[in-house]
Each structure stands twice: as structure tokens, then as C-alpha cells.
Amino acid sequence: MALTRKGQATRERIVAAASRLMLDQGVARTTVEDIQGAAAVSPSQLYHYFPGKNAVVLAVIEHQTGQVLDAQCQGLDKLDNFDALGNWRDLMVGILTATQCVGGCPLGSLASDLSESDPVARVQLANAFQMWESLIHDGLTRMQERGELSPSADTAQLAVALLAAVQGGLLLSQVRRSPDPLIKSVDTMIDHLRTLSIS
Incomplete structure (x- = not known):
């Protein structure tokens, strides 16, 4: 309409x-x-x-997907080297620190709430995370094309692992009210990526 x-x-x-x-x-x-x-x-x-309420829920997921991905794009759209990877990490830590680690990831919170009770919402959330994963994958692929990562590096697999590190880090940071878990989880993944770099 x-x-x-x-x-x-x-x-x-x-x-x-x-x-x-x-x-x-x-x-x-x-x-x-x-x-x-x-x-x-x-x-x-x-x-x-x-x-009804279900329609509102789907609209909320769409809204939060836009909010989260817009913020992520500020770092991931420029991702093509290790400096940019560090800048993306700093962007997320800055957002988390500004909120004093309250709330965690909106998409993660909605997924925890809805994945087992609302199959339509679960699919919409899965699509949201897929878009986020694709942004990371695109950035890692650009790094590979620039010679920052080995041609043998599996950028699709690495994108999943990096997103999982972000989500786990955000959840633990929310519980502990400290950005340290996010910092450590993402930094560990970045350190792993450096082992796949071309010297």
C-alpha cells in the first residue's frame, strides 16, 4: 500500500x-x-x-537489519587491507563502548527471542545475518585480490568464523559489561588472518 x-x-x-x-x-x-x-x-x-503483532515483529527485524548493516557498512565497505580490518574492529568497539555494552547486538537479541518460536522471523533473521556475512566476505575477497591474503585462503569460511567471533564477543561483552570479549575475539580472528597473509 x-x-x-x-x-x-x-x-x-x-x-x-x-x-x-x-x-x-x-x-x-x-x-x-x-x-x-x-x-x-x-x-x-x-x-x-x-x-497484527507478527507483522510488527517482521517490520522490527527489517528496521534493525537496516540499522545494524548501515553501521557495519561504515567499516566493511572500505575493507581491503589489514588496516581497514582494524578500523572496522575499532568501529564496533566504539559503538559498544558508547552504549556501555548494554543491549548487545539487536539482531542477536531478536534471533535469541524468535528463532525457536517464529519460523518466518527465523528465516528473515537468517537472511539478515547472511547479508552481514556477505559484507565481510566481500571485504576479505578484496583483501585477497589485493594480495593481502593467500589465494588459498577460504574467504567464505573465514567470513562465517569472523561473524561468529563478532556475535560471541558481543554477547559476552553484554553479559560482562565490558568490551574486552569483543576485542579479544575479533583480534584473535585478525591474528589468524595474518597467518594467511602473503609475506
Whole structure:
């Protein structure tokens, strides 16, 4: 459905409010009434844009995917050497430090909440992580093309490992309220990549 500028702004306000609530208190504990109150919309307004809570959840995943990947692109779009890899690591640590390690990864939180209870949401989240993985893979491939990594390095496998290191590091940093786990996990992967560099 085509939306007016005002309608698009209302829809975005609903999604932003739902995102905050679902990340703060969990998807299951967030009610439609909670979303209405936080977005300052009536029931008829909310149901004009979304047929139900499940539709809001999918819109929240799309919203958070955009937010996370936009931030990641600031580092990964320029990834083609080890200095750029370090800059990407510093970007993530900076974002984590600015939030005092509260909240962890929005996509990771949603995946933990939804993967076993909502198969449609799980597929959408899997696609989101695949896009993130592809950004890393593209950067590692550029490094390989520049001669920074050995031609025999499996950039697809390395991209999965690096994303897993990021996700695990973010989770432990959230629990420990310290960026150290993210720093150590990503640095360990970077050290491994250096062993695959061409001297």
C-alpha cells in the first residue's frame, strides 16, 4: 500500500517504538497495547499499517537489519587491507563502548527471542545475518585480490568464523559489561588472518 509522507512517518514511529520495547523487554512480553502507548497511536491507526503483532515483529527485524548493516557498512565497505580490518574492529568497539555494552547486538537479541518460536522471523533473521556475512566476505575477497591474503585462503569460511567471533564477543561483552570479549575475539580472528597473509 502506498503511504503518504505523514502515513510513512506514523508507520516508522510505530516500528521504532516497537523496536525499543522488544529489545528492552523481549518480544513475547511486548504487547500490541504497549506498542500503541509507546508510539502514541490508536488501535485503528496501528491496525491500519499492521494486521497484527507478527507483522510488527517482521517490520522490527527489517528496521534493525537496516540499522545494524548501515553501521557495519561504515567499516566493511572500505575493507581491503589489514588496516581497514582494524578500523572496522575499532568501529564496533566504539559503538559498544558508547552504549556501555548494554543491549548487545539487536539482531542477536531478536534471533535469541524468535528463532525457536517464529519460523518466518527465523528465516528473515537468517537472511539478515547472511547479508552481514556477505559484507565481510566481500571485504576479505578484496583483501585477497589485493594480495593481502593467500589465494588459498577460504574467504567464505573465514567470513562465517569472523561473524561468529563478532556475535560471541558481543554477547559476552553484554553479559560482562565490558568490551574486552569483543576485542579479544575479533583480534584473535585478525591474528589468524595474518597467518594467511602473503609475506
